[in-house]
Amino acid sequence: MVAEVTAFAFEGIEARPVRVQVQLTGGANNHFTIVGLPDKAVNEARERVRAAFSAIGLGLPPERISVNLAPADLPKEGSHFDLPIALALLMEMGAAPKDLAQGFAVMGELGLDGSILPVNGALPAAVAANGLDLGLICPAGNGPEAAWAGGDAQIIAASTLIQLVNHFKGTQVLASPQPGDLAPGPAVADLKDVKGQETAKRALEIAAAGGHNLLMVGPPGSGKSMLASRLPGLLPPLSPAEMLEVSMIQSLAGLIRNGSISRARPYRAPHHSASMAAMVGGGLKAKPGEASLAHNGILFLDELPEFTPQVLDSLRQPLETSDVVIARANAHVRYPASFQLVAAMNPCRCGHGKASGRACGRGPNCEQVYQSRVSGPFLDRMDLMIETPPVTAMDLAAPANGEATATVAARVATARTAQEERAGALADPRDVRPRTNAKLSDNLLERVAQPDDQGAALLARAAESLSLSARAYTRILRVARTLADLDGVDGIARRHIAEAISYRQRDAATGMAPPAFSSGGNSLKTTEWRTGGR
Template sequence: MVAQITTFAFHGVDARPVTVQVQLVNGGNNAITIVGLPDKAVSEARERVRAALSAVGLGLPVKRITVNLAPADLPKEGSHFDLAIALGLLIEMGAAPADAAAGFAVMGELGLDGSIAPCAGALPAAVAANAMGLGLICPAASGAEAAWAGGDAAILAPKSLIQLVNHLKGTQVLSAPEPGALETPAAIPDLVDVKGQETAKRALEVAAAGGHNLLMVGPPGAGKSMLAARLPGLLPPLSPKEMLEISMVQSLAGLLEGGRLSRARPFRAPHHSASMAAMIGGGVRAKPGEASLAHHGVLFLDELPEFAAPVLDCLRQPLETGDVLIARANFHVRYPARFQLVAAMNPCRCGYGRASGRACGKGPNCEEIYQSRISGPLLDRMDLAIELPAVTPADLAAPALGETTATVAARVAAAREAQYARGRDAQGTGGKDGVTNAALADADLAAVAEPDAEGASLLSRAAETLGLSARAYMRILRVARTLADLEGGGGVRRRHIAEAVSFRRRETTDRVKAGVAQPVENLTDFAPRAP
């Protein structure tokens, strides 16, 4: 007889079913052999399972014990296979009913005392089990997380191996866990606290409304980090579908403490010393990186040129496709990474640049050398690029008179709803989910962002004069569509194109220096006109 238990192997956010087959054959010495491409953590399950069974008063029989993890060609990683192996052994030894695991998938790490320790991935495992029509047996500490999967499937969350055995024998009844609580959003600093920088506030509103990437360049103390910290307060709350996608990534990363979920969009701000594996995921055991943890949220990179060039360039593909593909010799792992990139930098290493009028002690080419650390293709993916001037003492002494976060957030929410409504109309669905202008496919963008005659003429002239790439051309249309949405809808007009072009003036400067674009002496030609 061979006991068979269903569990899961995680590849990206996908939980792939794995059958744990346990067989006892005469002629052995109670050594456990695990086959099926196990990693070190899975192989060490032999000793954890042996000690856990001993802790509940059971010894392994003097037989040859073979554990096969099928399919055998699928790599198995992690310690969550322990409980499935132990349950298979209990069935083979007659210590648990033969149908003990019928209708259930099993996951959990065993302690030497027979306790069941929490493990990452309970939520995606519960979702996968529900899709297969199975319940889930998981650690008690992961029960609140697994309960968020919903559906009619049963969830069992024992604290120890003996609790699970008693439940399966009918001598004890385990109650179903309740879903964890929704976290109360943390207090977000108010936009009204930022003094001066009206152009930057406008760019922040546009970025929030359309999900656009934003680059802020300015001297120290100009308010770049302050503005970035206030962006989460402008973003709308997550839809249930988005919250589930984010929570599955966080579950695999072990970040769902107590099964608590949040309706706030992620805001990740890694240090500039972050490695490539930390940024996009990977390592010996592939885990989600900062790009995936910022899925449906914001990835803020402060001191952008201080990041290693390969780390920055590895973000180019996720910015286009919305996911990360980690390639290994024997398997590929895909994680979602549809994030909004917000970056901040000083104009040069001394911090102020030539525009400040200060003498630079780093040499005449300090600004060019410092900014050359960022590749042109990455800059090309920044929808909005603005320069922040230094805040004057007069700005600091003036009272706070700008708009509050709540006021701007209301306009952002209305603009987002207009975008989602267009997506629902195009798909013929009545769902609440949609895509922002930044994530809209080019074919769909052409249908909703066609400018009027004056706008088309201005855009054509700007593309020729400024040497815009095809990507920059399309991103100007995306920003212009967002500007029209912030006005309450309607078509894309000349003033929207002009303002969208003005947000790429930094790229214009760089291209002029490189000899790609023509110098533009009168930028007012591309300024928005009154309606």
């Protein structure tokens, strides 16, 4: 006879069902074999199962124990296979009813004292179990997290192996766990406390409204990090579907505590020493990286040129496809990575650049060499590029009189609602509906972002004068569509195109951003943008 229990192996956020089969046969005494591409953690389950059985007064049978994890060509990683193996072995030994785990999927790590320890991935496992019309048996520490999956499937969360066996024997009843708390998210400082930097505040609002990528260039102390930290307060909370997807990634990364999840959008700010595996995912078990942990939220890269070029360029593909694919010899692991990139940098290693008028101790090419660490294709994926000039003493001495975060967030919410309704009306029902202008498909963008004649003429001249790539051209249209949404109008006018171009223009010598386009006349004369088209 063969006892069988359903478990899960994780490929990205997808939980794939695994049949854990246990058979006792004659042969070598206490020979315990696990097959089916187990990793070291799965193979070590033999000793944890042996010790846990001893803790509850059971010994392994004097027979050959064979454990098969099917399908055999799917890699199995992690300690969450301990409990499925133990339950299948109990059934095969006759120490538990043969139908003990019928209608359930099982996950959990065993302690040497027979306890059932929490593991990562309880939420995606519960979602997958619901899809298979199965309940879930999991550690008590994972019960509140698994309960967020909803559905009618039963969840049994036990603290010890003997407690679980007694529940199925009817001598002890385990109550179904309740979902954990809905956390409010971290507090975000108010935008009105930022003094000066009116152009940067305007760009921040546009970035929030359309989900656009933003690059800020300025000397130390000009407020780049301070502005970026206030962006989460401008964004609407996660929808239920987005919250579930974000929480599944956090579950696999082990970031959920006591089953508590949040509707606040993720805000990740990795240090510039982060490796490629830390940024896009990978490592021994292909864990999600910062790009995936920022899914449906913000990835902030401070001191942008200090990141290694290989790490920055590894983000180019996720910025286009909104996912990360980690290639392995025997599998490809996919994680969602639809994030909004916000980056900040100094104009040169000295910090101030040529425009400051200060002497540079590193030579005349300091600015050019420093900025060349960021590749052109990477910069081409930035929708908005602005300068943050030094804040004057007069600005600092003046009272804070800017708009509050709540005021700007209300405009952002109105613009985003308009984008979502428009995309919902035009998008193919079979496709994923884009929520922001930054994620519009090229086909949808062509339908909703047609400028008027004057705007089209200005964009054509800008494309020729600035040698814009096709990607830069479409990103200008996306930003212009967002500017029109903030104005509450359907059509894209010349002023929207002019302001969108102003955030893309770069100085030919440095490759960086900034003076803006004039909105009047037929020339492409540059001037500082003050009104932002409002």
